[in-house]
Amino acid sequence: MGFMTTKKKSFDFKLLRRIFSFTAPYKGTLYLAIVLAIVLAVISPLRPFLMQRSVDVYVATKDLHGLMRLGIEILCILVVESVLRFWFTYRTNWLGQTVVNDLRNTVFKKILFQDIGYYDRTPIGTLTTRTINDIEAINDVFSEGIIAIVADILTIIAIMVVMTVTDWRLTLACLATFPLLILATWWFKEAVNKSFQRVRNAVAALNAYVQEHLTGMYIVQAFAAEKREAGKFDEINREHRDANIKGIFAYSVFFPIVEIVLACSLGLLVWYGVTRILHYQCSIGVIISFYMYLNLLFRPLRMMADKFNVLQMGIIAAERVFTVLDSDEFLTNNGTLKAEHIRGSVEFTDVRFSYKAGTPVLKGISFKLEAGKTLAVVGHTGAGKTSLISILNRLYEIEGGQILIDGHDLHDYDIYSLRSHIGIVLQDVFLFSGTIADNITLRNPDIPRANVEEVSKMLGIHEFIMRLPGGYDFDVMERGNTLSQGQRQLLSFARALLYNPRILILDEATSSVDSESEQLIQHAIDTLIKGRTSIVIAHRLSTIRKANEIIVMDHGVIIERGNHESLIEDRGAYHNLYTAVEQMKEKEVL
Ligand code: CTP
Ligand code: MG
Numbered sequence: 001m002g003f004m005t006t007k008k009k010s011f012d013f014k015l016l017r018r019i020f021s022f023t024a025p026y027k028g029t030l031y032l033a034i035v036l037a038i039v040l041a042v043i044s045p046l047r048p049f050l051m052q053r054s055v056d057v058y059v060a061t062k063d064l065h066g067l068m069r070l071g072i073e074i075l076c077i078l079v080v081e082s083v084l085r086f087w088f089t090y091r092t093n094w095l096g097q098t099v100v101n102d103l104r105n106t107v108f109k110k111i112l113f114q115d116i117g118y119y120d121r122t123p124i125g126t127l128t129t130r131t132i133n134d135i136e137a138i139n140d141v142f143s144e145g146i147i148a149i150v151a152d153i154l155t156i157i158a159i160m161v162v163m164t165v166t167d168w169r170l171t172l173a174c175l176a177t178f179p180l181l182i183l184a185t186w187w188f189k190e191a192v193n194k195s196f197q198r199v200r201n202a203v204a205a206l207n208a209y210v211q212e213h214l215t216g217m218y219i220v221q222a223f224a225a226e227k228r229e230a231g232k233f234d235e236i237n238r239e240h241r242d243a244n245i246k247g248i249f250a251y252s253v254f255f256p257i258v259e260i261v262l263a264c265s266l267g268l269l270v271w272y273g274v275t276r277i278l279h280y281q282c283s284i285g286v287i288i289s290f291y292m293y294l295n296l297l298f299r300p301l302r303m304m305a306d307k308f309n310v311l312q313m314g315i316i317a318a319e320r321v322f323t324v325l326d327s328d329e330f331l332t333n334n335g336t337l338k339a340e341h342i343r344g345s346v347e348f349t350d351v352r353f354s355y356k357a358g359t360p361v362l363k364g365i366s367f368k369l370e371a372g373k374t375l376a377v378v379g380h381t382g383a384g385k386t387s388l389i390s391i392l393n394r395l396y397e398i399e400g401g402q403i404l405i406d407g408h409d410l411h412d413y414d415i416y417s418l419r420s421h422i423g424i425v426l427q428d429v430f431l432f433s434g435t436i437a438d439n440i441t442l443r444n445p446d447i448p449r450a451n452v453e454e455v456s457k458m459l460g461i462h463e464f465i466m467r468l469p470g471g472y473d474f475d476v477m478e479r480g481n482t483l484s485q486g487q488r489q490l491l492s493f494a495r496a497l498l499y500n501p502r503i504l505i506l507d508e509a510t511s512s513v514d515s516e517s518e519q520l521i522q523h524a525i526d527t528l529i530k531g532r533t534s535i536v537i538a539h540r541l542s543t544i545r546k547a548n549e550i551i552v553m554d555h556g557v558i559i560e561r562g563n564h565e566s567l568i569e570d571r572g573a574y575h576n577l578y579t580a581v582e583q584m585k586e587k588e589v590l
Pocket of ligand 2: 385
């Protein structure tokens, strides 16, 4: 995961245009930044130029008054330049941050509405990197990238023009060192670019590794795999360090080289300049101003390669982010029927489904469940039970057949309305960090606490919650690690019951819980399914027995159906399952 193969490519202007399309709401700021860049470029040669005049005109003629006036002018220009530069830096960074903020919201929203199958294929670490790191890199396109580069190029051009106009021979002499500088810059750009990409890949790998191992820490420690994992981490970490050091090496070589080139230019200036002065071909003021011009010229040149890299990385990051934005695996919701008043009959006719084309998981499932009745689904692991319920609320789309609710195709319903009227309790309960109440309401502020308590009382879990420190405000740490499996399951029951759904789906957890919790869960399940259409993937005999109909699944087909008594009589697969479970129960008692 995470290793992003980044092809080196020249600037993609289409991508750049798309990045800039996000500035559309902030056009004013963008134009202001461009105008500021131009103004700053134009006034940058002004101070050296005035310096030259002060020496050549006022010092030469000993005009103290004029000198004073010129000094004040230079001071004013300095103040104006500083204020403009502040505003330029501030606004371009503001623009970058604002665009990044918008973009991150857009991407996260996109992710939220992504088809669930997308997550079976896309590693979470990758999506985290997209929403956090990659978007951050896009910020740099604004703050250090394109606008800054344009500003720098304009400044360089302005200075060179003024220099050439002032004295083109001297300019040529001073800039004789430029080929060396260009060579060094090119080498530097390549070296840093390579290390940049290595660093980024290493960061992504580090992120993914740490994230995965923190999540799976239980397994790591339970299997005493700490040393091995630490070793692997060390490897990735070392790659990160080496890549960084390569980059730092390039910087450490490049900057002194630039200093040397600048020093050479200044040397040439003094040597050739003095020669020209001695021949009365130029003035001292020109030499002084050229000294300033050269310094002004080298400052942006020094960072130019760096900025180009930043820009390029930003564009590459943008390309990745846009891939997420462009993925069209989102849910289609063309249905208009509201599910508020459904009675809750469910009918499957020859439903076929697969996660990956060519590997069928459900191969023609048909059943009819009347409103208010309970259907129990049993079968071996991997038989397709969870898949059967995942398609009922369209988490996945079916490939063939039809699913009807109250006689209407699933697609006729507004999916959000439908989903809010199908209560679901999943095999593994996922809890978010937050309070117990937050976890039951899923942070819906419209649901008053009284409703939460009422539901909990109905399910018989109010006492258990009140025993927790803080009661409903008990802080569930990440993923509910502070609660037992059974307790988590009970909370998820409350979550499902809160909306008083017409249809209830229950994927019973197989994990055995202590007898007190078991009783609680039994009671809660009875409350849950009473008076509702219920599809229960059942492991508890008591639940199965109470069902109006039982279907037995195997490898994606229904192999038996009936009620408990008739299936026992048939002495088929159900009978085998049943006796196996009975035997297990006896063992537990013994
Ligand atoms: N499967 C898949 N992609 C998923 C989920 C499941 O390819 N995102 C496959 C599994 O490999 C399995 C089949 O779909 O072969 C059926 O899975 P599932 O419906 O989850 O099986 P259950 O009957 O629910 O099994 P269990 O009792 O273990 O929960
Ligand atoms: Mg399952």
